[in-house]
Amino acid sequence: MTASFVTSYRGGLLAEDGYDLPWAFEPEHLQWRDSMRKFCTDVVESEAAQRSIEARFDPDLVRRAGKLGVFGLLAPTEFGGAGADIRTLCLTIEELAAVDSSLAVTVHVQSICVALLAHLAKDRPDLCRDILPSASTGETFISIGLTEPSGGSDAGNISTVARADGNSWVVNGAKQFITNSGTPFSRYVILLAAVGEKVQGRPPVSAFLVPLDAPGVTVGKSYPKAGWRSSDTHPLFFDNVRVPADALLSEPGRGYRDVLEFLTWARLPIAAMSAGLARGCLADTLRFVKERTSFGKPLGVHQAVAFQTADIAALASTARTLTFDGAWKYDHGLPIREAAAVAKLVASEAANKAAYIATQLQGGYGFIEETAATRHHQDARILTIGEGTSEVQRMLIARSLGLAV
Numbered sequence: 001m002t003a004s005f006v007t008s009y010r011g012g013l014l015a016e017d018g019y020d021l022p023w024a025f026e027p028e029h030l031q032w033r034d035s036m037r038k039f040c041t042d043v044v045e046s047e048a049a050q051r052s053i054e055a056r057f058d059p060d061l062v063r064r065a066g067k068l069g070v071f072g073l074l075a076p077t078e079f080g081g082a083g084a085d086i087r088t089l090c091l092t093i094e095e096l097a098a099v100d101s102s103l104a105v106t107v108h109v110q111s112i113c114v115a116l117l118a119h120l121a122k123d124r125p126d127l128c129r130d131i132l133p134s135a136s137t138g139e140t141f142i143s144i145g146l147t148e149p150s151g152g153s154d155a156g157n158i159s160t161v162a163r164a165d166g167n168s169w170v171v172n173g174a175k176q177f178i179t180n181s182g183t184p185f186s187r188y189v190i191l192l193a194a195v196g197e198k199v200q201g202r203p204p205v206s207a208f209l210v211p212l213d214a215p216g217v218t219v220g221k222s223y224p225k226a227g228w229r230s231s232d233t234h235p236l237f238f239d240n241v242r243v244p245a246d247a248l249l250s251e252p253g254r255g256y257r258d259v260l261e262f263l264t265w266a267r268l269p270i271a272a273m274s275a276g277l278a279r280g281c282l283a284d285t286l287r288f289v290k291e292r293t294s295f296g297k298p299l300g301v302h303q304a305v306a307f308q309t310a311d312i313a314a315l316a317s318t319a320r321t322l323t324f325d326g327a328w329k330y331d332h333g334l335p336i337r338e339a340a341a342v343a344k345l346v347a348s349e350a351a352n353k354a355a356y357i358a359t360q361l362q363g364g365y366g367f368i369e370e371t372a373a374t375r376h377h378q379d380a381r382i383l384t385i386g387e388g389t390s391e392v393q394r395m396l397i398a399r400s401l402g403l404a405v
């Protein structure tokens with residue numbers, strides 16, 4: 001940070017920028033943020049309500065986002081990606097979620113799957129060359145299949161089975177709530193499957209790359225969802241799906257560790273989504289309370305309304321600060337297990353409170369599908385559930401405090 005910046009800095013809280021965090025970013029981060037914001041204003045925002053009402057995944061919008069490079073942010077440059085850091089991804093997700101959480105989660109899942117494949121296949125340049133360039137542009141979507149019908153929080157307790165048979169694996173089982181698995185771009189799922197008998201109640205788990213068009217894979221009917229309505233989510237079924245030996249991406253039995261430990265940082269983009277959504281609530285609420293009048297004056301001049309609007313700003317600021325604290329630490333090689341759990345827990349709960357206040361302050365309009373406040377309220381609800389529920393985050397934090405929960 002330059003001395004001139006420090007002396008000229010005046011602080012402040014802008015609805016459109018969120019709480020500013022001068023320590024967290026380099027100039028390139030802010031340049032990228034500005035180009036994302038322009039894309040969101042020019043291309044994403046205007047139809048977000050309609051897409052959500054119709055629960056319509058929009059392939060053209062995905063193609064336009066792909067041209068900007070959002071899907072390959074975390075892919076290595078040698079395979080067509082940007083080789084960017086987690087702060088860049090979090091800024092991207094934050095900007096998208098301020099106007100359209102459905103597109104934000106579409107980008108989030110593809111980004112983590114691209115990074116995960118690059119990580120698991122780091123010693124297999126041929127595989128990376130085959131898939132990562134088109135995954136980075138968004139022409140090839142990869143999904144992640146962890147959650148099962150029997151439950152997602154107890155993630156290691158996997159019932160889907162992969163059995164070695166000669167020079168191949170045979171997969172049987174089902175996965176539930178899989179994002180990006182039924183779009184026109186969807187080609188693969190990184191699947192976690194049990195590869196042996198349970199030891200102390202847990203099976204050894206491996207990660208496999210399974211093509212979605214392999215015989216025996218069924219992509220089930222799209223879920224009708226309460227939020228993230230224009231994102232794509234399906235169950236997946238595996239009935240004697242035969243994949244070659246090299247579909248195995250992790251050392252046999254180490255898939256759970258290889259995948260879940262690597263993805264500790266993936267809670268941060270969900271915290272960023274929460275920060276963006278809370279900021280979207282703030283911008284929309286400010287507009288509303290300045291325009292609307294009651295008892296002869298603008299709504300925002302009533303102290304109770306002003307205070308609640310201030311609460312949204314404080315919630316958005318808290319979410320943002322914790323998100324980029326975690327992201328900055330990760331980008332500087334510091335451990336983030338606790339920071340990511342705290343950021344995800346606090347930011348997602350804050351987003352829900354912000355969305356509740358935003359809808360309340362808009363009265364009847366806050367209950368009408370076309371309004372941004374209503375959409376944010378719908379989209380907020382999943383944030384305390386996906387990528388580890390609030391209870392799972394509390395479990396991780398409690399364990400870090402030495403409590404054997």
Ligand SMILES: Cc1cc2nc3c(=O)[nH]c(=O)nc-3n(C[C@H](O)[C@H](O)[C@H](O)COP(=O)(O)OP(=O)(O)OC[C@H]3O[C@@H](n4cnc5c(N)ncnc54)[C@H](O)[C@@H]3O)c2cc1C
Binds near residue numbers: 145147151153179390
């Ligand atoms: C729209 C959407 C998209 C998703 N995308 C994906 C995806 O792409 N890939 C994927 O693998 N999964 C995905 N998921 C699944 C998501 O990660 C899970 O829903 C989440 O992890 C919770 O699992 P569950 O729904 O099975 O709830 P459960 O694990 O059954 O939990 C139910 C409730 O019990 C609580 N609970 C469970 N155990 C405990 C405990 N020990 N102590 C206290 N409370 C506890 C939970 O916190 C929760 O409140 C998605 C889900 C949705 C809805």
